[in-house]
Amino acid sequence: MGLRDFIKAYWRIILLIVFVSVALVALFIPGGIFADDSIGDGTAVAENGTDGNVNGTAASVETTQGWTNLVYGLSLDGGTRVSAPVVGMTAENLEIDPDREIEVSQTLRDELELDPADVMLRFDERTGTYTAEVFTKNVSQSEFAGALQTAEVDATEDDIREGVTQATRDEMIGTIDTKINEAGLSGGRVSQSDIGGQFYIVTEVPDWTPQELRNHLSERGIVRVVAHYPDGNGSQTNETVLEQGDFASISPPDYNDRSGHHVPVTVRSDIAPDYQQRMNDIGFTNEGVGQCDYENPGAEGQNYCLLTVVDGEVVDSHSMGGDLAQNMRSGDWANDPRFIMGAPNQQEAQSLSINLRAGSLRAPLDFENDQTFTLEPALADQFKVYSLIIGVISVLTVSGVVYLRYADARVAAPMIVTALAEVVILLGFAAAIRMPLGLPEVAGFIAVVGTGVDDLIIIADEVMSEGDVNSRRVFESRFRKAFWVIGAAAGTTIIAMSPLAVLNLGDLQGFAIITILGVLIGVLITRPAYGDILRYLLTDR
Amino acid sequence: MGYFDVPEIDYTRYSNRQLAAVPLAVLAVALAILGGWYVFTGAPVGLGIEFAGGTELTVDTATDESDIPDAFDEEVSSIQSVQTEDNRYIVQFTSTDDEALREQAESNLEPLGGNDGVVMSGSSTSASFGAQTQQTALYGIGIAFVGMSVFAFILFRTFVPSVAIVVSAFSDIVIPLAFMNLAGIPLTLGTVAALLLLIGYSVDSDILLNNSILRRSGDFYESTHRAMRTGVTMTVTSMAAMLVMAISATLFGVELLASVGLILFVGLAADLMNTYMLNLSMLRWYKFKGVNR
Numbered sequence: 001m002g003l004r005d006f007i008k009a010y011w012r013i014i015l016l017i018v019f020v021s022v023a024l025v026a027l028f029i030p031g032g033i034f035a036d037d038s039i040g041d042g043t044a045v046a047e048n049g050t051d052g053n054v055n056g057t058a059a060s061v062e063t064t065q066g067w068t069n070l071v072y073g074l075s076l077d078g079g080t081r082v083s084a085p086v087v088g089m090t091a092e093n094l095e096i097d098p099d100r101e102i103e104v105s106q107t108l109r110d111e112l113e114l115d116p117a118d119v120m121l122r123f124d125e126r127t128g129t130y131t132a133e134v135f136t137k138n139v140s141q142s143e144f145a146g147a148l149q150t151a152e153v154d155a156t157e158d159d160i161r162e163g164v165t166q167a168t169r170d171e172m173i174g175t176i177d178t179k180i181n182e183a184g185l186s187g188g189r190v191s192q193s194d195i196g197g198q199f200y201i202v203t204e205v206p207d208w209t210p211q212e213l214r215n216h217l218s219e220r221g222i223v224r225v226v227a228h229y230p231d232g233n234g235s236q237t238n239e240t241v242l243e244q245g246d247f248a249s250i251s252p253p254d255y256n257d258r259s260g261h262h263v264p265v266t267v268r269s270d271i272a273p274d275y276q277q278r279m280n281d282i283g284f285t286n287e288g289v290g291q292c293d294y295e296n297p298g299a300e301g302q303n304y305c306l307l308t309v310v311d312g313e314v315v316d317s318h319s320m321g322g323d324l325a326q327n328m329r330s331g332d333w334a335n336d337p338r339f340i341m342g343a344p345n346q347q348e349a350q351s352l353s354i355n356l357r358a359g360s361l362r363a364p365l366d367f368e369n370d371q372t373f374t375l376e377p378a379l380a381d382q383f384k385v386y387s388l389i390i391g392v393i394s395v396l397t398v399s400g401v402v403y404l405r406y407a408d409a410r411v412a413a414p415m416i417v418t419a420l421a422e423v424v425i426l427l428g429f430a431a432a433i434r435m436p437l438g439l440p441e442v443a444g445f446i447a448v449v450g451t452g453v454d455d456l457i458i459i460a461d462e463v464m465s466e467g468d469v470n471s472r473r474v475f476e477s478r479f480r481k482a483f484w485v486i487g488a489a490a491g492t493t494i495i496a497m498s499p500l501a502v503l504n505l506g507d508l509q510g511f512a513i514i515t516i517l518g519v520l521i522g523v524l525i526t527r528p529a530y531g532d533i534l535r536y537l538l539t540d541r
Numbered sequence: 542m543g544y545f546d547v548p549e550i551d552y553t554r555y556s557n558r559q560l561a562a563v564p565l566a567v568l569a570v571a572l573a574i575l576g577g578w579y580v581f582t583g584a585p586v587g588l589g590i591e592f593a594g595g596t597e598l599t600v601d602t603a604t605d606e607s608d609i610p611d612a613f614d615e616e617v618s619s620i621q622s623v624q625t626e627d628n629r630y631i632v633q634f635t636s637t638d639d640e641a642l643r644e645q646a647e648s649n650l651e652p653l654g655g656n657d658g659v660v661m662s663g664s665s666t667s668a669s670f671g672a673q674t675q676q677t678a679l680y681g682i683g684i685a686f687v688g689m690s691v692f693a694f695i696l697f698r699t700f701v702p703s704v705a706i707v708v709s710a711f712s713d714i715v716i717p718l719a720f721m722n723l724a725g726i727p728l729t730l731g732t733v734a735a736l737l738l739l740i741g742y743s744v745d746s747d748i749l750l751n752n753s754i755l756r757r758s759g760d761f762y763e764s765t766h767r768a769m770r771t772g773v774t775m776t777v778t779s780m781a782a783m784l785v786m787a788i789s790a791t792l793f794g795v796e797l798l799a800s801v802g803l804i805l806f807v808g809l810a811a812d813l814m815n816t817y818m819l820n821l822s823m824l825r826w827y828k829f830k831g832v833n834r
Contacts, residue, residue: 075797083670196673196680210663211640371671372639373664379599382626386793390786397785401778404545440734443801447738450782454745454775461771481757488696488748493741495688499681500737505674506591506730515738 010536016529019521020421023428027068069431073438074204075507076384078377080213083193083200084370086172088135088164088363089144091155096130098123104151108132111147112139115312117222117360122167133164135363163199164363171362172201178358179216180205193504201365210372217365220311221355225341228294228305228317229282235301241278246271248337250356253349261349262340263356272337276328285325292319308341310355316342387442394446395420398453410537411460418530419452425525426518440511447511448518451493455486455527463534472535479531490523547773549766552821560822564815568712571719578722586718589727592675594668596634596642599661599794602650603628612649613642623794628653629661631794639665678733685737686710689744697751701827706747708823709815713743716811717804726804731797735804742779742805743812746772747820754824761828769817776816780809 007014074081096104105121112119112134120133132153134144141160148155173190180188180203189204205213225242251264267275279285288304294317296303308316320328327333341356343349375383398419403412423445430437462482463475493515500512552560575585590597595618602609610617615636623629634642643660650659666674693706714736721732746768753768754761787802 195670196676198673200670209643210665211643214640369667369669371664371666374660375662376658376660379661383795386790386795387798390789390793390795390798393789394782394786398778398782401781405774405778439795439797440731443731443734443798446782446786446798447801450779451742451745453778453782454742457775457778458749458771461767461774465767484756485745485749485752488752489741489745491696492689492692492744492748493738495692496685496737496740496744498688499684500734503677503681505677505681505733508730508734511734512737515741 010532012525012529012532013536016418016421016525019425019525020428023425026428026432027070027424030069070427071431071434071436072380072384073436073441073507073510074373075375075438075440076380076387076442077206077436078375078380079187079204079206080208080210080372080374081202081204082210082213082217082367082370082372083202084217084365084367085198085200086135086164086169086363087137087366088133088168089139089141089160089162090165091132091144091148091160092129092165093127093159094130094132094148094153094155096121096153100152101130104130104132104153107151108134108147111150112136112143114139117220118363120168120362122165131165133168133363135164137366168362169199169201171359175221175358175361176201176203176217179221179354179361195504200371207377210374214367214372217361218367219351219355220361220364221351221358222311222360223352223355224309226307226309226314227278227282227284228303228307229284229288230301230303233301236303238307239282241275241306242267242271244356244360246275247356250353253343253346253353254340255346255349259340259342261343261346263343263349263353264338264340265356267337267339269334269337272334275337276331276334279320279328284320285328288320289322289325290319292317308343308352310352315348315352316344318342383439387439391442391446395449398449402453402457405457406460411464411534414530414533414537415453415456415460418456418526418533419449421529422448422452422518422522422526425521426514429517429521430514435510435513438507438510440507441514444511444514444518447515448522451489451515451519452522452526455489455522456530458482458485458489459527459531460534463531463538475535475538479535482531483528486523486527490519493519547770550769550817552762552765552825557822557826560818560825564712564819567811567814568715571712571716574719574722575715586722587725587727588671588675589729589732590633590664590671591666591730592671592678592728594635594637594666594671596637596639596663596665598632598634598639598642598646598663599629600632600646600650600659601626601629601653601656601661602646602659603653604651606630609650613645615642621794624792626794629794631796637665637667639663674730678730682714682733682736685740686714689740693744693748696748697755699755699827701823702751702755705820705823705827706744706751709747709812709820710740710744712815712819713739713808713812717808720807721804726800729796729800731800732804735801735808738801739805739808739812743808743815746776746812746816749775750816750820751824754828761825765821772816773813776809776813780806783809 101121105119108119109116114134114136118135120135122131124131132148142157144160145155145157169192173192176190177188180190187206191202193200193202203213203217223244224240227239227241228236231237246268248266248268253261253263255261284304292303292305293299294303294305294307304319305317306320307314324333324339341352343352395416399412399416402415406412426445426448459479459482463478465478497512497515500508501516579585604612606620606622609620609630609632613634615634617632618635619633621631623631636642643663646659652659689710690707694703697703717736717739721728726732749772750765750768753764757764783802783805787799787806790798790802
């Protein structure tokens, strides 16, 4: 038999061996097939269902590795997940003259008595209309509609829906991703999922309690710099001089003896001259130098403080230093607009730096309607062992029944080997695309072994029916008949599982994806190969 | 061949009506149970916390099982001990205030020696989140079932055999649902997954039977027996795997795998009856009487 005939006769088995080898490489060789995470990120984005916005949903993939390249999900690795909807409502397709944009948002703010951060107007390039959002629970739909009408915008209560826009959710996902991955933890993941028409922001971190995670997520992290200075009548006045968007660069937190804990920042070059002018105008660079004794009643009316305000709370106060004041007076500062933002301790400096860099959370999350899940890593490790044991026991049971049924190792042994090959290929695939494996996926693997063996039984029975297989032609014809049933059965399983793969039903997406992939690998690769193995063992060559 | 073989049943002894009566009666009882449940509880099946809302904590504690409810201000709806791990309990609450429940567990339950914490795992679902999940799950099951039905019609392109598949698959889902009510298993995401998988699994043996009888040469009873030999082997193998998975996962306290295994076991058992009594009687009627009409 020449090489060509050999390949022609056994190409299905050869294909199976190739796939198993590739899977083993993907599973066990460090680095696997794809050395970087790009593929994993790609799928994460695709699963999140936000098209064309890779940055918004970029999920960072865990890098912790054991002796395989498998990535474990929350239910096998431990960690905490909080899924919460976003607070807010939206009015879409509003006809607003672009010149009136500022006026309209000012009116909305005043009418609804909201902070600037809780009102958002967005211009939609495609439709040429505006979208208005408010991020609070304290306003009803009719109040929102009323405020829009006051601002002379044509809108009724029917135009307003609960929930926020995709753009807002994307911004939030980006912000949360930065927040959870910069707080000294890695392996955080954030995405959105659409459950029954409502969007939830799903955040996963490896080692916080649900309460800690909620606390981090409920801080919106809106940072402002407020000038606190005498109003001339013996008391103080406050004026916001810098906002989040005014900074060009933010450095990591730093410490020195003179300034204490602080975050070095630079102000945007188009903002810096105005800021410098304002500081000169209200006296911070002259009489105010070094004059800050915040909240001391005795200093009332004489304080010149720059306050660092996060979410409306003053976290630090300091005066203008002499050198900086001089630079500002001479007008040189605006050419190199660097300064530092003070913080009382290292932790505050860290969170200040993160808040500045990540930006503020556009809208608050609604933790009253959330879902949380948390699992201690110790229990997760036990679950890993348990699922391995359960999987092995299930495979042994299947093997036992199959052997009892056929009492022919030539039929039964390749069946078990083929079913296992299916699992290996699937595991390799999961490792290659960095698909996180959890308990639902384990259930999926067991289901795959189940359907796989079912199909192999169909092949074996069909091929061995009506006497011995004595020619290749007889074998091929019987194999084709068996394959019609297998294809039909695979089709129904895929149809039955596909809603789960698309709908966001908690962890079940993974279960469905594994089952569908397993069925496909089975029908296309492993089950045909089993046919070839049987033929080799049963036909007279 | 083999240590066991699928027995040949003499179907000629039973009329179609007799054959169909048993599975239809079981289906009627199952539907009655679901209906009764709906009338008395407002839902056809008991909903787990993922759908109804509530909190579940897994705790490792030296406190006695009977004293655990006293540790919490809120009412405990169920406590289950984990067989393979002493002193591990799964406690469920209808309250969704997981932060308070966690604190109460940590401060009022006695940790095991060598552990600082009590709560090993916790999950909490608000009622609105649960309601949304429930709706999505219903959609999922509905779409899967309709999709499967359409596919069955495309495969066989004849009315009676396709309907036979759809009716058996329907019964295969309804019977385990009724069983869940009787056994006190609530509907969770795991059981929904199992029900969907059941649609895929159970149709296999129906397709095999239909294919053997309709598309293959040979006498009706010969074809039936040929399909049964393969089909029963398949189903029994899967049932064995699922039973073992259900038992071992229950012992280990891995709820998701336990419920998937148990529901599939019951559903596949129902499928044996539905395929070889209900589906078969419909096919026989179609083959011997239907064609003459």
